[in-house]
Structure formats: C-alpha cells, structure tokens
Amino acid sequence: MKIVDSAVLGDYDPVLHPMGYVSEYKLIIKQTERLEEKISDYHKQLRGMNNVVAEREFVNLATSIETYGFDPYVVKDGKQSQDLVVGATCRGILVFSKNQLLKNIPW
Template sequence: MLKFGSKSDVTVVHRATIRLLDDAEILHCDFQPQHKGKYILEYVCKQLNILETDYFGLRYVDSCRQRHWLDLAKTAIKQVKDTEPILFSFRVKFYPPDPLRLKEEITRYQIYQQLKRDLLHGRLYCSPGEAALLAACIVQSELGDYEPELHEGNYISEHKLLLKQTDAIEEKALELHQTQLKGFTPEQAETHFLRLASQLDTYAVDPHPVK
C-alpha cells in the first residue's frame, strides 16, 4: 500500500498483481479504496487491447484458500482486505457458445489460452484421441511444420500439454502433427483447436471438488 500527499491530504493507493493466462506474464494495477472491481478489470483489458470485455473476470484466493470471482460492482479492496499481497488471476468467466464467431482476434486468442489451461489442468475432459489432436494443434501453433532435422525423437514430451500425458497420446499427437496438421499456420492451428474444444461436453464447465 502506498500513500501520497500531505498529512491533511493523504491518498491511499493499493497495488494489485494480475497473472495473465500465460503464467509468464503479469501486470500491476494501482487502485484507490473507492475503486470497484470493474476498474481493475477494465485496466487489464485496456492493457491487452481487449474490447469484448464481458467474457472475462478476475479471480482471487481468500485467506481460507477458497477461489472467488472479483465482484465488479463492489469495492475491490473490501473483497481482498485479508489478502496480502493482492493477487488476481485474469481468466475467461463466460465462455462464448461459438468462439469462432467472436469479432475480435485478440478475444479468440485469449479464449484459446484459457482452453489450453483447461486442458493442462484436467478441466477439459476428452478421449485420448481428442487429447492427442488438441495437443498436436498446440504443437503446430508453437513449432510450425514438422522438420526432421529440428524435431527429433519424441519432441512432444518436452511440452507439458495435458494433465495425464501418456506415451500413447504423445505418439498419436506426433503422428497428427507430422501429417494431418502439416501446412497449418499458427492461426489455423489455434482455430482448429478452438473448433474441437468448443464441441466437447466439458467446454465451459468449471468442476469443483466436493466433500
């Protein structure tokens, strides 16, 4: 928490750290006690050039290790007053029925990033065959076409893409990457991933553990 001004005119400024969908990327947002949750989300979306903001939200973990969505209509600091440092995770809150119909390319990319996370953390349940094809799409997007002199052995094993990443799935993903997805641009591979993922029964489902 930062304070500016004289003793008679003190403005309290809180600093929030926001983890983006790519864990390697973070943002910082300074906000004041009167600012509502909407202020922080709008700041993040502006930094990411996202216009279709309604699909996104900010998650935080309270002192009891429970996850919550930041209420955009309520004062932000009152919701996270027991957490230090203030840490939010930028996530997709409302999944579009058909992500390929989104107007903005940057929105589609953020949905793609969220679905990659869902696949990695086991929230996007699918058959081994579907998992192999989704993994192959990610590899095609990140590595491009298969090049024998560059991609030796089981190069997919170097990438953690699935919660339960078996040798059989990796072998099938290798085959698909080298054949079926050859020639796909990164954008085409991501579009193919979105089309497949959005048709799964667990698309847009957020499972919660129960006791």
C-alpha cells in the same frame, strides 16, 4: 513440463521435433506416452498447414470438447464417501466420478 498454446510448435519439422518432443509440453492432465505419440503423428499429418488455419482448427476442436474450460474441484459425496469432481464449463456444470461423467447440468 511447459504449457503450450497452439502456435508454439509450428509446422512439423523432424529436425526441430525429434522423437518424444511432445513430452516437454503439458497438454492434458493425464498425459501418457501413447497419447504423446498420437499427438506427434497428428502434428506430422498437418504439415504445411497455414498457421492461422491451424489455430482456427485448434480452437474449433477445443471448444467442441465437453470439458472445454472445465474448472474442477474435488468434493466428497456425502452418501457414498467417495471423491467427486465438480466444475463449471461455458455450457454448464459437470460432475465426474472416477473419470466418468455422472451429471451434466446445462445453464
């Protein structure tokens, strides 16, 4: 899988973007086929959008996500002997257990 930035795909074109094209790109950690279909549908809806506007919208959306810039580390919880994921973001420290946010410690 390739890691893709917001400008790689360009404007939606059914010839250049056949069914399943999103699976070639690593967009998120747990990428499913269903999510890839949603991404493809959203790409189609943005057809005709100026590249500069598309990149600005992408950055605005990405930075609004709670885990934007998350740098995860797997650690053991000493009390319950379970794996936790701890990481820093631009807003603070996040602690997850089984994909559930347990703690948000803002800077």
